[in-house]
Amino acid sequence: MLKKYNLDFTSLKKLDFKLLTTLVLLTSFGIINIYLCTKGGVFNDPFLFTRKQLTWFFISLISICLFLTFDYRVIYQYVPIIYWITIALLIAVWIPGIGININGERGWIDLKISLLQPSEVAKFSIILMLSKLLDDMNCHINNRDNFRKILLYVSLPVGLILIQKDMGMTMVCFFIILGMMYIAGLDEKIILGGFSILVLAIALLWNSGLIFQHQKDRILEFLNTNNNTTGKGYQLDQGLISIGSGGLLGYSLSLDPEVSPEYAGTHVPEVQTDFIFTAIAEQWGFIGSLFLLFLYAILIIQILKIAKKAQDRFGEFICVGMASYILFAVTQNIGMTLELLPITGITLPFISYGGSSLFTTMISMALILNIEIGTKKLTFSKSNII
Incomplete structure (x- = not known):
């Protein structure tokens, strides 16, 4: 009875195992570094963040397996539903008893067992909706009506x-949209105009209340080269010290949960989230940092290879x-941890702590793996064995 249904593995031949292996390596590397910079006496539970990230990692792996059981084009007809559910979630954060504030930003929904950040879901939803729109209009993106339609859907x-004052995710969405529309053949004059509008919008919103004071301080701190550890640039300064102290090979790492982390883990605020690269550079040195960049390079190259082989524009x-x-x-x-770009609070994909970010990003990658498989899908076939 246990062998009544057998999995047909024939379509697995088209699965991009290089991409899948890179994903697992990146996420595993992230979990290890989350543990290394949050163990010891810094938090009451040295395994708190590691345990939560591991939980989301396993949920993500299960979800990837589920996504490989059907043709990705089935999602095409459900994209509008996914889009409007996302809009509802983004609105729900303002409903008392559902949405909660974290660090002054009202961008999370309390699910009781965990927190959901709808803006992370929106990132995935925007990619799906824009892909569908570009496919529907056959990439005639410079048509005025088509362009207006796209702007309407992405602007919402x-x-x-x-208005959640999440400038980091706003920038992420902007560059996702920009990259997709550029590949679709958007007129370069419109792109330049878009950048001009972005700069103008920042100038207009500077004193509107939509930009937090600490976000202004980050931009001003970036423009001011005379940083000091007693001013607004404390997080950046401590991060730079951590990166510099890593040297070529980093420190001798200890997995003992009672041993305190190195400098980044004790001096860089929220090191496990958007500043985790400072801990990686300190713990693994320059070589370890290059290894991380190498994994990202493989990931992006593999994704673009799959894009070239995709059977449809969607x-x-x-x-x-x-x-x-x-x-x-x-x-x-x-770039922001190296003081080359302003601090925006953008997390490092697959590496930084955050369940919503990891899950939605892994789901997106599952879809890409499915695209690689193409028309062939994993199926369950009846066995004669009873």
């Missing part, structure tokens, strides 16, 4: 994220959207 979720633009997200997020996150 981005606007809702903006699959192609899903891949382009994810590649745009990963490229921008990695550049911005590492």
Whole structure:
């Protein structure tokens, strides 16, 4: 009876195992570093963040397996439903008793067993909706009516994220949209105009209340080269000390939960989230940091290869959207920790702590793996064995 149904593995031959292996390596590397920088006496439970991240990792792996059981094009007809559910979630954060504030930002929904960040879901939803729109209009993106339609659909979720004062995710969504529309053939004059509007919007919103004071301080701190550890640049300064102290090979790592983490784990605020690269550079040194960048390079290259082989525009633009997200997020996150870019609170994909971020990003990658499989799907066939 246990062998009544057997899994047909023939379509697994088209699965991109290089991409899957890179995903597992990146996520595992992230979990290890979350543990290394949060163990010891820094928190009451040295396994708190590690345990939560591991839980989401296993949930993500199960979800990937489920996503491989059907043709990705089935999702095409459900994209509008996913989009409007996302809009509802972004609105729900403002409902008392459902949405909660964290660090002054009202961008989370309390699920009792965990927290959900709808803006992370929106990132995935925007990629799906924009992919469908571009496919429907046959990439005639410079047509005025088509362009207006796209702007309408992308402006709604981005606007809702903006009023949550989540500037980091707003920037992520902007560059996802920009990357996808550029590949679709958007006129370069419109792109330049978009950047001009972005700069103008920041100037207009500077004193509107939609930008927190600490977000202004981050931008001003970036423009001010005379940082000091007693001013607004404390997190950045401590992060730079951590990165510099890692040297070529980093420190001798200890997995003992009672042993306190190195400098980043004790001096860099919220090191397990958007500043985890400082801990990686300290713990693994320059070589370890290069290894991380190497994994990201493989990931992006594999995604773009799948985009070129995709059998339709819908699959192609899903891949382009994810590649745009990963490229921008990695550049911005590492750049801000090195004082090359302003601090925006953007997390490092697959590495930083955060269940919503990990789950939605892994689901997106599951879809890309499904696109690689193409028309062949995993199926369950009856066995004659009873």
